[in-house]
Each structure stands twice: as structure tokens, then as C-alpha cells.
Amino acid sequence: MNVIEIRNLTKTYPEFTVDQVSLDVKQGYITGLIGPNGVGKSTLIKMMLGMIRPDSGSVKILGCKMPAQEVDIKQRIGIVSDDCFYYEHLTIRDMKKMIAPFYKKWDEQKFNRYLEQFELSPKKKIEQLSKGMKVKFALAVALSHEAELLIMDEPTSGLDPVFRREMLDLLADMMQNERNSIIFSTHITTDLDRIADYIAFINRGKLVFNEAKDTLFERYAIVKGDSELLDSDIRNKFIGIRETTVGFEGLVDNRQEAEDLFGNYALLDKPTLEDIMYFTAKGGRIHA
Amino acid sequence: MLNLLRKDFIALKSSLWMGLMFLTVFSAVFIPKHSSSVHLVGIYTAFATLSHATMIDVKNQNHNFLVTLPISRKNIVQAKYMMSIIISLVSVLASYGIHMFATSVFPVLNKPELTVMDIIGPAAIVLALASIYLPLFYSLSKKGTSIINGVFFILLLALAQPTAMFMNMINENRLHSDPTLYLILIGIILLFIVSYYIAAVLFTKKEL
Known part of the structure; x- marks a missing residue:
């Protein structure tokens, strides 16, 4: 109800x-x-x-x-x-x-x-x-x-x-x-x-x-990896992504797809609500 | 309704002395000098107390608090109109009482004889003023209400002489039973009721 x-x-x-x-x-x-x-x-x-x-x-x-x-x-x-x-x-x-x-x-x-x-x-x-x-x-x-x-x-x-x-x-x-x-x-x-x-x-x-909340944490993931893993198609998979000179950190809303895509080449973390809010609110690419 | 009136009395509790102060100051100013002091003391005390009560509400953003309670906005407005009736009656009766006392203790003041019209007249004038004031109070913001209070204060000062003349005319010409007077009183009651409906509509639509 x-x-x-x-x-x-x-x-x-x-x-x-x-x-x-x-x-x-x-x-x-x-x-x-x-x-x-x-x-x-x-x-x-x-x-x-x-x-x-x-x-x-x-x-x-x-x-x-x-x-x-x-x-x-x-x-x-x-x-x-x-x-x-x-x-x-x-x-x-x-x-x-x-x-x-x-x-x-x-x-x-x-x-x-x-x-x-x-x-x-x-x-x-x-x-x-x-x-x-x-x-x-x-x-x-x-x-x-x-x-x-x-x-x-x-x-x-x-x-x-x-x-x-x-x-x-x-x-x-x-x-x-x-x-x-x-x-x-x-x-x-x-x-x-x-x-x-x-x-x-x-x-x-x-x-x-x-x-x-639990479904959310299962569905979303923070992906961290080297910049060389990114191209324009892969960037579009992210809800929000923060890129630095050495690597990137981004939020995806399909953990399974991200696991299949990056395999062992990137690190997948459980996001916090703040991560979800930050990357969704900012959207697109953020350069640090 | 009773809970809302109770709320207003609790809010005014610590500043009840203000009402007494208004009564004392206006009595001291008008009684020795003005033949129509019984009306002016009642009207001024009532309106000053009413605007003091609304200013306490405005200062504390009272409407934002009230709408969280289980009461309708219509009831909130109803209670304020009821409060204005209570304030005007108490103030006018207090003025009447003070004048009865003053004329018996100080006959040299040479005050005109008091009649029922000395209660009904000022009470009707206060209700007529409240009929204009309260819809503005419910539609304007904090700043707007402060301005309106100032405007009404000036209006009251300006209306003192015409009010005195009008009340004297009634007394001198013995118009107490003139039907026109009763029509005016009925008109004021109707104005007060219409004013309540306008204030209720304005406050129901107001965004807080």
C-alpha cells in the first residue's frame, strides 16, 4: 500500500x-x-x-x-x-x-x-x-x-x-x-x-x-580505470564521468553491462548515494 | 475554532499589557480634551490591539506554522474575524466603563450622557475598518502587512475628527432610532461577512 x-x-x-x-x-x-x-x-x-x-x-x-x-x-x-x-x-x-x-x-x-x-x-x-x-x-x-x-x-x-x-x-x-x-x-x-x-x-x-536502495546499489556501479579504456561509445555508457590526466571515474546504471564491457581492466565499486546524486546531477564529462 | 482563539490568546498572553497600555494612553489623550472620547478611545484601542495581534502573527510567520496543523485555512480566517469581534467589543466596553467611571468621579469633565449607541457605533466602525484590513493582511506578505499597519494608523488619525463629528451629530440630533442608522449598521455587518469570504478565498489561494 x-x-x-x-x-x-x-x-x-x-x-x-x-x-x-x-x-x-x-x-x-x-x-x-x-x-x-x-x-x-x-x-x-x-x-x-x-x-x-x-x-x-x-x-x-x-x-x-x-x-x-x-x-x-x-x-x-x-x-x-x-x-x-x-x-x-x-x-x-x-x-x-x-x-x-x-x-x-x-x-x-x-x-x-x-x-x-x-x-x-x-x-x-x-x-x-x-x-x-x-x-x-x-x-x-x-x-x-x-x-x-x-x-x-x-x-x-x-x-x-x-x-x-x-x-x-x-x-x-x-x-x-x-x-x-x-x-x-x-x-x-x-x-x-x-x-x-x-x-x-x-x-x-x-x-x-x-x-x-538495495536494488539501486546493485544496479549502479562506479567504474574506475585508465583513460585508454575510453572512447566516445564507451563514454556514452556513463551517466556521468570524471576524467583526470591519468584515468577516469564514472557512474553507470547497469553494473552487469559494465562488468562485461571492462572485465578485469577496470575497477567496479559500489556507489554511495552521494556518487549517484553527484554524477547524475552533473551528467556528461567532468574534467578534473 | 476554539483552539484557534485559544492559540491567539496564548500568543497575546505575554503582551496583554500592550492592550492595557493602548487603553491608558488613548484615555489620557482623549478623555480630557475630546467630547467624543468614548468612541475614539474604543476605536483606537481596538484597532491598535488588532494590528498588534496580526503583527505578532506576521513576525513569527504564523501562517506557515498554522498550515501544518489539522485545521483548514477557512477556519484560520474565521478565527481571526471572530478575534477581531472580541477585541472590538472588549475595547469598546472598556472605553465605556472608563468613561462611566470618569464621569462619576470627575463631573467637571462634562461628558455627554452615555447611550447604547456609544457602544454599537464604535464597535461598528472597528468592524468596518477590520473588513478592509483583514483581507489585506491575508493577501499581503510580511513587508506588505507592516506597510498596511502604517497606512491604517495614518487613516485612523485622519478619521478621528470626522468620526467625532458623526457620533456627535447622532447624539445631538437624537438619531438613535433613525432607520438610516440601522441600515448603516446592517451594511457594516454585511461588509464584514463579505470581507470574511474574500479573505478566506485569498488565503486559500495564497502560497506559503
Whole structure:
């Protein structure tokens, strides 16, 4: 079952376009939404949440249509973003008093437990919180109303490595319940290397792929070898290639074909998500 | 709706003194000098408090926060209109109370006799102003709202004298039961309702 179903979502701005994006996010899994900055990840998430109206296309979340069933959807989802807009002059306690009554399934004990775990004092004002602490607070709110789906937009970008790890563990804990799902947009791909099950890659406003992470790592390969192995036909086999005076390093999307082509003459490595993102975003030949 | 009103009161909690300050300052300015002070104190306090409340929202990019909660944009607008009714009634009644107190303690102020129209009149004027102000608040950006607040402040200063004259005319000519007056009041209520629908449409279409 899909918790998010996006069909042909389009939004045109003078600078860029989110172009006919269709995407399914599966229930019970963590889907990482990756892509370089400014390619439309946040716009896509804002369209899912009804903050931006798409020019065309449709969004279904947890089986309900956006924006027609927006209120029902938002009872069942948690939103964590690096832009947390809370009342700066209020304390955490006041913000909680403000937010909690909106949710039918608010769990006060759970919330207090998260505050303790994240070392957030309820007496602290929002304006005194660092960016990371605000994300912690947003996460505490999102996890305290039994959200079935967490939508996270660049949540780790302002966090120190210790809390980033802690947060990833928390998300993994949340996934113990098979009903729960997470979509996690980031350009810090190492976070997704650790926890994501599926990866959706957006580049220049288009969905490049949405696949299981393991399949992706089986399919893609980084090929390293001497420059003499390359000719124009072979160069075309690469999604992106980086050439130096002594050799090359490139990404292919068919490991088997690359193995057949290069045999023992080149080294085939498992790519990281960053490699996939880098070579796909850059494309063609890169000279170092 | 109740949760949204509660939210506004929590947001205003730490600056409730501002409302009291507006009331004190406008009372000190208008009561000794102006025969129509009961109206002006109510109108100025109400509008200053309303624009202070919206500025708190704007400063904290409150709309971006609200749309993450399980409430519709229509409800968000509805609650703000309800809030403006509450603010205008409380301010106008506070002004009325202060004037009742002032006239009984300081008869030398020689204030005109207070009537129900001294409550309904200023409250209607505030609602008429809010009917223009709130759709702008929901359609403009942060910078735009700051400009609009400035424009409305100047507008209020300019309208002080005509308002006083209008309210005096009603009192002096004993027009309290004139049907035209009731038509104006009904017109203001209709304007307020139409304004709500416009603000709701504008805010529903607004991109955050």
C-alpha cells in the first residue's frame, strides 16, 4: 500500500519547474527524497502539504485527497522541517499548550518523555533554541500525536552529528510499527545510506528514479580505470564521468553491462548515494 | 475554532499589557480634551490591539506554522474575524466603563450622557475598518502587512475628527432610532461577512 501517491504534479515558476512528477511512497518504509539544492524537493513537499497549490496533478496521502481532506490528513501526519515557524516569544510549554488541543491523539506523557530525552526545558523560550533544538522540538511534537506518516524536509541540515545519529535511531524506532512510514528529504545522503529503504531522486524538477536502495546499489556501479579504456561509445555508457590526466571515474546504471564491457581492466565499486546524486546531477564529462 | 482563539490568546498572553497600555494612553489623550472620547478611545484601542495581534502573527510567520496543523485555512480566517469581534467589543466596553467611571468621579469633565449607541457605533466602525484590513493582511506578505499597519494608523488619525463629528451629530440630533442608522449598521455587518469570504478565498489561494 502507498501512503503517498503523487500523480503528474506540475508547478511552474519563472526560475524552474517541477515537471510532471509522479511518486509513490510505500507504507512501512523510509523513503529518502534526494537531490541537489534548488531542484524542487521542498516545492514538492510543500505541494504535498497544501502550502503551495500545484498547477496540475494530484496528491493522495494515507488514501485521502489533498486538499479536499487536508484536515483529516494532517491529524495523521507529522511535519518536521528545518524552517520551524513557532512563536519566538513563547516558551516550549506555551507552544505545546497551543498545539496539543488540535490533535485528537495527543500523548502528553510521550511528549514529556521526548522533551527529557532531547534535553529541552519546557521553560525555555523558542527564541533561545538553536536550529537543532527547534528541530528536536518539532520532532517531539510530530512523534507525540501518533503520526502514521512523518514528512521531513531537510530535518538534519542544522543538526550536530551526535543528534543526527540520535534522530536516525529514533526514526528507526518509529519504524518498528509497520504501519508507520517516513519521507525524508535531504541533500545529506549519508543519513539515508543509514536508514532509507527507498530512494527517490529529483533533479531539475523531474523524478529521475524511485527505487529500493538495495536494488539501486546493485544496479549502479562506479567504474574506475585508465583513460585508454575510453572512447566516445564507451563514454556514452556513463551517466556521468570524471576524467583526470591519468584515468577516469564514472557512474553507470547497469553494473552487469559494465562488468562485461571492462572485465578485469577496470575497477567496479559500489556507489554511495552521494556518487549517484553527484554524477547524475552533473551528467556528461567532468574534467578534473 | 476554539483552539484557534485559544492559540491567539496564548500568543497575546505575554503582551496583554500592550492592550492595557493602548487603553491608558488613548484615555489620557482623549478623555480630557475630546467630547467624543468614548468612541475614539474604543476605536483606537481596538484597532491598535488588532494590528498588534496580526503583527505578532506576521513576525513569527504564523501562517506557515498554522498550515501544518489539522485545521483548514477557512477556519484560520474565521478565527481571526471572530478575534477581531472580541477585541472590538472588549475595547469598546472598556472605553465605556472608563468613561462611566470618569464621569462619576470627575463631573467637571462634562461628558455627554452615555447611550447604547456609544457602544454599537464604535464597535461598528472597528468592524468596518477590520473588513478592509483583514483581507489585506491575508493577501499581503510580511513587508506588505507592516506597510498596511502604517497606512491604517495614518487613516485612523485622519478619521478621528470626522468620526467625532458623526457620533456627535447622532447624539445631538437624537438619531438613535433613525432607520438610516440601522441600515448603516446592517451594511457594516454585511461588509464584514463579505470581507470574511474574500479573505478566506485569498488565503486559500495564497502560497506559503
